[in-house]
Structures are given as C-alpha cells and as structure tokens.
Amino acid sequence: MANQKYEAFLTVAQTHSFKEAAARMGYTQAGISYLVNSLERDLGLPLFVRDYGDTRLTADGRELYPLVQAAHAAEHQLETHVAELKHLEGGLVRVAAFTSTAIQWFPHIAKAFLEAYPLIDLKLLCIDDEQALADAVWNGDADCGFCVSPLRYDFDAVMLRRDPLLVVVSPDNPKATQRFFTATDLAEQPYVQLMSNGRPSEMEALFKANGVEPNVRFTVDSDYAVMSMVSANLGFSALPDLILREPPFPLVTMRTKAAATRDIHLIARSRTSASAATRAFIETAERWVAENYAG
Numbered sequence: 001m002a003n004q005k006y007e008a009f010l011t012v013a014q015t016h017s018f019k020e021a022a023a024r025m026g027y028t029q030a031g032i033s034y035l036v037n038s039l040e041r042d043l044g045l046p047l048f049v050r051d052y053g054d055t056r057l058t059a060d061g062r063e064l065y066p067l068v069q070a071a072h073a074a075e076h077q078l079e080t081h082v083a084e085l086k087h088l089e090g091g092l093v094r095v096a097a098f099t100s101t102a103i104q105w106f107p108h109i110a111k112a113f114l115e116a117y118p119l120i121d122l123k124l125l126c127i128d129d130e131q132a133l134a135d136a137v138w139n140g141d142a143d144c145g146f147c148v149s150p151l152r153y154d155f156d157a158v159m160l161r162r163d164p165l166l167v168v169v170s171p172d173n174p175k176a177t178q179r180f181f182t183a184t185d186l187a188e189q190p191y192v193q194l195m196s197n198g199r200p201s202e203m204e205a206l207f208k209a210n211g212v213e214p215n216v217r218f219t220v221d222s223d224y225a226v227m228s229m230v231s232a233n234l235g236f237s238a239l240p241d242l243i244l245r246e247p248p249f250p251l252v253t254m255r256t257k258a259a260a261t262r263d264i265h266l267i268a269r270s271r272t273s274a275s276a277a278t279r280a281f282i283e284t285a286e287r288w289v290a291e292n293y294a295g
Contacts, residue, residue, distance in 0.1 A: 006072040008035035009047060013065055016055050073140025080275040091277040096125045096136045096145030099223065100243040101264065105146070105289065113284045120277045137267055143278040144268040148202055156271040158282060160289045162261045164241045165206045167254040170233035176252040181236070183210045186256065190217035190235035194226050202262045203238040209260040227251060 011021040012032065022029045040047050047061035057065060080091045097106055102124060110122050125142050127133040136142040138153045146160070167181040175185055186207060191214035194203060207214050217235050220226050226237045231249035240262055244253055266285050268274050274282075 003072065003075055005035045005039040005042070006068050006075070008032050009039055009061075009068055010065070010072060012036060012048065012055060013057055013061065018050075018055060069139055069141075076140070077275065080277060090119045090121075091275060092121045092123060093144070093275070093277050093281045094123045094125060094142045095281065096127050096133045096142035096147075098128050098130075098133065098146060098148070099126065100240060101146040102126050104242050104245055105285075108292070109281075109285045109288045112288050113281055116284065117277070117280060120280075122281070134267070138269055140269070143274060144266060144282055147265055147267055148262050149265070153269075155265075155267040155269060157265040157267045158286055159263060160266055160286065161242075161264045161293050163264055164255075165203055165238055165260045165262060166241055166244060167206075167236055167256060168227065168230050168239055168244065168247075168251045169236045169254060170231050171250050171252050172233045173236065173252070175236070176254070178254065180257050181254040183212050183257065185236075186210050186214060187212040188215055191215050192218045192220060192226050192229050192235045192237040194223055194237065194239070195219055195221050203240075205262070206238045206256060206260040209258040210256055211258075224248065 007025065008021060008027075011024055012018055015021050015024065018029050018032050018036075021027075022032045025032065027035075036047065043064070045060045045064075046058050047064070049056050049058055076092075083091050095106065106124055110124075113122065114120070125136060125145075127136060127145075130147060133142075133145050133147050134153055134155075137145045137147075137155065167186075169176050169181070175181060175189065178185075193214065193216045218229060220229065223239060223243055226239065227247055227249045229235065230237050231251055241253075242264070244251070266282055268278060268282065271279060271282065
C-alpha cells in the first residue's frame with residue numbers, strides 16, 4: 001500500500017492548502033492534517049509554515065520535496081509490480097493529457113482499454129501546460145501522457161498523429177467562402193490569439209509556415225473562449241484539427257496554402273520499465289488512434 005503520508009505531503013505542497021488537498025484526495029481536512037503531522041513526527045522536522053489562508057513549505061520541506069516525490073513514485077511502481085507478480089489483473093494507470101486529447105481521445109481509448117482489462121483503474125490528469133505535463137510524467141506523478149513535441153526529457157515517445165493546424169472563421173465572415181485563407185488574410189485580418197500559460201501556443205507555426213506576422217487584436221487563454229469570439233465574428237483564429245472535431249459554436253474551418261501541423265505523442269519515462277498495465281494502455285492508445293485517424 002502506497003504511503004498516504006507522502007501523498008498528503010506532496011498534495012498540500014502542490015496546492016498550498018490543506019482544504020484543497022483534502023478535496024483532491026477524498027479525505028477530511030482533519031485527516032490530511034493528521035497524515036502530515038504524523039510524517040513530521042516521523043521525520044522530526046517541520047515541513048510546512050501554516051499561515052492563515054496560505055500554507056507553504058519550510059526550508060527543510062523544500063529540500064525533502066523531490067526525495068519524497070521520488071519515494072512516492074517508487075512505491076507506486078512497487079505496488080503495481082507486486083500485483084503483477086501475484087498474477088493479479090488489478091492496478092492503476094495515471095494518464096496525463098491536454099484538453100483536446102482528454103476530450104476527443106481519452107474516453108474512447110479508456111473504453112477500449114477497460115473492455116480488455118476491466119480490473120485496471122485509470123486516472124486522468126488534465127494538464128494544459130506542456131512543461132508541467134512533461135514534469136508530471138518524468139517525476140512519476142503520471143505513468144504516461146499525451147503531449148505535443150516532447151520537451152527536454154529523454155522520454156520513450158510514440159508518435160500518434162500529425163495534427164493539422166487550421167484557420168477558423170465565423171460563418172458570417174466574408175472570407176468563409178474562399179478556398180484558402182491566404183497569407184494576406186493571415187497578416188491583415190484581426191487575429192484572436194490563443195495563449196498557453198502566458199506563451200503563444202503552437203499555432204504560431206502556421207504563421208511561420210506562411211511567412212507572416214498576425215495582426216493580434218485579442219489574446220485569450222482558453223480555446224473554447226477563442227471559438228466563441230471567432231463565432232461572434234470578432235476575428236479569425238488558428239486551432240488544431242483535433243479540438244475542432246465537435247466545436248460547441250458555429251465555425252468554418254479553412255486551410256492555408258502553406259500547411260502546418262503539430263505532432264502528438266504518447267510519452268513514458270521508460271516503456272521497458274513501465275508497469276504491464278501502463279504498457280497495455282500505451283498499446284491500446286496506439287491501436288485506437290491508428291484505427292480512427294488513419295491518414
């Protein structure tokens with residue numbers, strides 16, 4: 001059984017709140033306090049400074065955080081492997097995913113996976129920041145993850161799909177009837193820019209491919225808010241094909257003469273040392289994407 005004291009410590013450190021940690025873990029706030037206090041007694045060190053409305057790590061807590069994180073990940077791996085050695089079919093696979101894969105892919109992949117492995121549980125972690133998602137997989141907080149162009153870590157990465165980047169306009173936009181959204185349109189029409197954690201998203205590749213700079217009129221940090229503003233004919237935007245499969249607002253998708261794409265991968269720190277359940281999930285995801293997104 002994984003050490004719940006470690007999980008409580010890590011969750012409080014991440015949320016800066018005993019109340020929020022309790023909600024995430026399904027405990028009472030008193031239960032979380034008990035676990036953290038017990039760990040502090042075991043270690044003989046105070047781990048948190050508890051101020052009204054804020055909880056933060058002490059200097060000792062900050063130093064111990066990566067060690068506890070590693071120990072917690074190792075315990076999770078040990079628990080899964082022990083179950084496999086006992087020929088149990090149970091286990092848990094923690095999957096990190098950004099919004100469009102969480103919405104468009106995960107439910108279908110999960111259904112196929114659970115039909116084959118009904119006693120294995122799945123936990124979905126929705127993380128839209130690319131670096132935070134990569135960190136979660138590398139640090140052992142997630143067993144695998146869907147991500148765009150794996151970052152600085154040396155992951156085992158499986159290429160799942162080359163996702164086209166498309167222009168979206170309102171059905172009322174005069175450009176909606178054109179065959180292509182031209183380079184001139186990209187440069188001159190008002191652009192609703194999607195930002196990700198304060199940075200321009202991977203959609204900027206579309207403008208680079210066409211050799212232009214966008215005329216940014218609005219900056220938004222939600223792809224659904226972008227769709228709403230475009231649908232209201234406040235400008236055009238660029239979004240990946242995957243998120244546009246079932247748009248919640250009336251939109252027209254258009255291609256540009258110079259195409260651009262983003263590569264979606266499924267990553268794991270090490271596929272060979274991953275649990276059998278994680279490897280089975282990766283294989284199921286590969287198969288489902290290949291069958292449903294051929295070409």
